[in-house]
Amino acid sequence: MPIDAAEALAAAPRTGEIAWDRKDVLLYHLGIGAGVPATDPGELRYTLETRLHVLPSFATVAGGGPPGVTGALSLPGVDVDLARVLHGGQSLTLHRPLPAEGTATAADRITAVHDKGEAAVLVMRTEVTDANGPLWTSDARIFVRGEGGWGGDRGPSARPAPPAGDPDRTVERRLREDQALLYRLSGDRNPLHADPGFAKEAGFDRPVLHGLCTYGVTLKAVVDTLLDGDVRRVRAYATRFAGVVFPGETLRIRMWRGEGAVRVVVSAVERGDAPVLADTVVEHR
Numbered sequence: 001m002p003i004d005a006a007e008a009l010a011a012a013p014r015t016g017e018i019a020w021d022r023k024d025v026l027l028y029h030l031g032i033g034a035g036v037p038a039t040d041p042g043e044l045r046y047t048l049e050t051r052l053h054v055l056p057s058f059a060t061v062a063g064g065g066p067p068g069v070t071g072a073l074s075l076p077g078v079d080v081d082l083a084r085v086l087h088g089g090q091s092l093t094l095h096r097p098l099p100a101e102g103t104a105t106a107a108d109r110i111t112a113v114h115d116k117g118e119a120a121v122l123v124m125r126t127e128v129t130d131a132n133g134p135l136w137t138s139d140a141r142i143f144v145r146g147e148g149g150w151g152g153d154r155g156p157s158a159r160p161a162p163p164a165g166d167p168d169r170t171v172e173r174r175l176r177e178d179q180a181l182l183y184r185l186s187g188d189r190n191p192l193h194a195d196p197g198f199a200k201e202a203g204f205d206r207p208v209l210h211g212l213c214t215y216g217v218t219l220k221a222v223v224d225t226l227l228d229g230d231v232r233r234v235r236a237y238a239t240r241f242a243g244v245v246f247p248g249e250t251l252r253i254r255m256w257r258g259e260g261a262v263r264v265v266v267s268a269v270e271r272g273d274a275p276v277l278a279d280t281v282v283e284h285r
Contacts, residue, residue: 003120003147005113008077013107018063018128021101022049024186028058031183032216033173042229046220054098055223056234057216059128059136060090061186062098063106069142070190072124075110080144082190083202087211088121089141089279091238095134097231104130111139114155120147121155141240159240159279163263167254169225172269173217175209177248183213209245214266214276221253222262222282236283242275243268251276260284 026047029035032055034046045053065071069087073080105128112123122142128135176182180193188210191198199207219237227233245251250269255262261284266277 002079003113003122003144004077005150005152006077008075008110008113008122011076011109013109013127014075015105015107016065017103018065018106019103020058020062020064022052024062024064025052025054025058025100028061028186028216029055031179031186032057032213032220033175033179034220042224045229049100052100053229053231054100055216055220055231056092056094056098056136056237057212057219058098059092059094059138060212060215061188062104062128064187069140070188071108072110072122072140072142075108075124077110078122080147083192083198084145084147086143086145087140087241088143089139089238089240090212090215091139091236093137093236094234095136096132098135102130102135104128104135112155113152115148115150115152116143116154117148118146120144120152162278163254163256163265165256167265168257169255171221171225171253171255173221173251173253175217175245175247175249175251179213179247180207180209181247183210188212204244206246209247209249211241211245214241214245214251215239217251218253218264218266218277218280219282222255222264226255226257226262227282227284233284234282235285237281239264239277239280242278245276 029046107127111125114121124140126138252267252269254265262282264280267273
């Protein structure tokens with residue numbers, strides 16, 4: 001079978017050096033919709049190098065290499081077709097605020113392989129450290145369609161109950177028609193997000209937006225709306241990708257305050273509030 005769970009789990013971490021600078025951070029922020037209105041002081045924190053605050057989700061593209069979803073496909077024990085791959089979920093734990101420029105060592109490894117019957121699920125963990133110690137840890141959950149059914153562990157299936165009551169805040173974020181083309185310049189060149197022919201082969205009638213772009217748009221909305229615009233307050237951020245987003249759509253982002261955390265649900269307005277992000281939590285100071 002293309003996924004050898006035993007080999008994947010036993011493999012030593014793959015390590016490499018990554019580096020980023022202020023230009024990379026600025027480009028990422030523009031890729032998730034920062035800068036509207038262009039002269040707003042709150043937006044200039046993301047778009048002007050002299051005031052730059054780094055949104056923690058930048059960690060998912062720092063270094064400019066392939067994201068966890070495609071990076072995992074080159075790890076030992078994994079040999080699958082990219083067209084069968086979907087990003088199922090993402091979590092991020094911040095050990096310190098992210099610097100606007102830096103160099104670090106990233107170590108990737110598969111920490112779990114689950115058999116969901118019609119699909120396999122890989123969990124790839126990335127641990128990043130610099131000269132001052134740990135910076136962040138992230139987990140990417142990767143669904144590989146058609147690769148389950150070998151009798152392996154199904155993994156956890158319980159999900160948190162949806163938030164109760166009316167949201168404390170609801171905001172809408174309109175995406176650009178070229179949002180995916182702009183976001184992909186930060187490193188994720190998967191043709192699913194740009195090439196209509198590849199998207200059709202993968203089962204979509206047109207290219208879809210990167211899940212991690214929606215992930216960044218959502219975190220920015222939470223920080224700007226409920227965390228006083230202070231990126232340093234974010235401790236951790238996790239989500240499950242519940243549905244696709246198409247460039248040009250409007251995201252409806254509902255937020256519920258909690259003790260040290262914000263619960264979030266995201267949907268696509270133009271498709272009858274079709275689910276986009278679920279089981280989403282931003283932990284904060």
